[in-house]
Amino acid sequence: MYSKEQKEMNIKKLIITNPLFPPIVRFGFALPHSRFPLIVLLLALISIPCQKTSRPILAKVNDEVILVDDFLKDLPKGQEIETEDAVLNRYQKHLNQLIDRRLFIQAAKAMGLKSEVKNSFELNKRTLLIQKFYSKAIMEKARATPKAIRKLYEILPTAVHLRLILVATEDDARLVCDQLKANVPFETCAFKFSQHPSGKNGGDVGFGKLAFLPEPIRHTVEDLKPGMVSxxxxxxxxxxxxxxxxxxxxxxxxLAQEENAIRSFLEQQKVKELHRQLFAQLNSRLVYNHKALQVFFKPIEQITDAEKELWVCKKDDTLLVKVKSLLHIAESFNPAIDTALRIYAIKREIEDDLLYEEAKRLGLDKDPKVLDELNKIMDELLYQAYYNKTISNQITVSDQAILDYYNKERANYPGGWNESVKNLIKNRLATEAKSRAQADLALKLREKAQIEINERLLKSLVRKEKR
Incomplete structure (x- = not known):
């Protein structure tokens, strides 16, 4: 989504993911270094009046502040050996970036770009609240206790050598058991019936730690003697x-050496169990209309108006969603995607809606920390929208400019002219043009802005690092 040069810049990235949910949103915004010095509008030693806060304020950009905490959070690291002047220069450059970024966001608001990023913001808000709910409902409850860790440590020395047969249904399992009772070798049954990758090796999974077998397999194996079958x-x-x-x-x-590995295993198992319980509970409240689900097997342009009005799912016997409200999911389907994945995607969207509702029911959308994260998301979206509208979308690189650059720098391209070289030069020229345009725009915004910097505090931070 973003160019290589953007990713290589010193930028702040916000990533919303969840290890058990497909990634929904990922975005990062470029903030190239400004080539302009800091603008100090008040005497350096005068403290800056601002809104009430217990956290130190480093700068003020019009009516908004830059806190020391925010400044230090993404401060680039310096060299191992660095003079105080070099540290100060690095700090000033970073503060310049934050000031320019704040000016861009303010300009985006003045331009009315909030309405343009509204849909993206709502999607990000939904994702964030689902993540917070998931953390509260599962991750916080999955923490391993010292008692559980010690219990698993007691059997950690025991290693077991197993064969395994894994089948889909209980009927399949009974069939395998009948074969084993008829003296068919275990490895033959594994090769014939097992869905586990070890089936091709007769079910042999080798030696492994008894402690790290998932329940209820571990409990069962503890009671077996060599040669026995469960x-x-x-x-x-x-x-x-x-x-x-x-x-x-x-x-x-x-115990101290093994504790982290044991804790990680226990918490992974607990997360898996809680995840299964949560979605079993959610799905118990849902009733799906299989006729409506089959509508999504068709290309989206073939879905009729009547089909768009079909209900797909009911929650607690209340109408939840119709086909037409899920067309944005269907639009993303590759024509080659199979029907099972289509249904999975539709159901996941509906489940996510339930998680979002649960998050709001718990008031997570009013939590101060969540609101702070949402404000940062809005800032990121506004910055990117303004950057695209005023800079990125205005930059074009002509074929003649590319050719002129190639002729001038021909020695740097020993392989000669080709499409790859052309694209490489085009990207380079575009990046340079964007950087110049951004610097020029930042200067214009600064000329109209009221910028105050607490130079005393900035220098004290420099001295603190040097100590």
Whole structure:
């Protein structure tokens, strides 16, 4: 979405993701270094009057402030050996970037660009609230206790050698058990029936730590003796049948040395369990109309007006969503995508709507920290919209300019002229043009702005780093 040169710049990136949800939003905005010195409109030693806050204020840009916390958060690191003047120059350059960025955002608001980024903001807000709800409902509850960690540590020395058969249904598992009771070798059944990758190796998964087997498989294996075969074990992936081949004891580190690995395993398992419970609870409230779901098997242009009015899903016996409100999801479908993935995408959109509703029900959209994050998201969107409208979209590079540059710098292109070289030069010239345009625009905005800088505080931060 963004060019290589943007990614290489010293920019602030905001990434909203969730490890168990498909990534929905990712954006980062370029903020090239300004070539202009700081503008100080008041005496350096005068403190800056501003809105009430307990956090130190480094600068004021019109009616908005730049806090020390925000300044230090993304401050570029310097060299290992750096003079005080070099540190001050680095700090001033960074502060210049923040001031220019704040001016761009203010100009975007004055231009009325909030309405242009409204839809993107709402999508980001939805994503953020889902993430916060997920964290509250799952991640915070998944923390491993010291007691659970110690319990798992006690069996950590035990390693087990297993064979595994994994099948989809309980009926399949019974069929496998009947085969095993008829003295068909375990490895033959694994090769024939198992959906696990180890099936091609007769189900042999090798030696592994007993402690790191997922429940309820671990509990079952603890009760087996070498050569024994378990009954079917229900798992999230189907039904497992295991055979214990051998047990042995291996050396392990101290509890302090092994604690992080144990905690990570326990919390991953707990997250998976809580995730399953949450979505089972959500889906118990949903009723899907399979006729309406099949509408999404068609190309979007073939969906009729009558089909657009079909209801896709009801929540708690209340109409939740119609086909027409999910067309934006259908528009993203690749023609080659299969029907199962289409239905999955539609259902995920509906589930996300429920998560969003739950987040708002808990008041997460009014949480001060969330509101602060939402303000930052809006700032990012406004900055990008203004940058695109006033700079990026105004820059064009002619073929003649590209050719002139190539002829001038021909020695730097030993491979000669080709399409790749042309694109490389075009990108370079565009980047340089954007940088100049941004610097010029920043200067114009600064000429009309009231900018105040607490030079005493800035220098004290420099001295603090040098100490």
């Amino acid at each position: 009954q079917p074990i229900p798992t999230d992936d189907g039904f497992a049948i295991v055979q214990l081949l051998a047990k042995k004891t291996e050396p392990v580190g101290s």
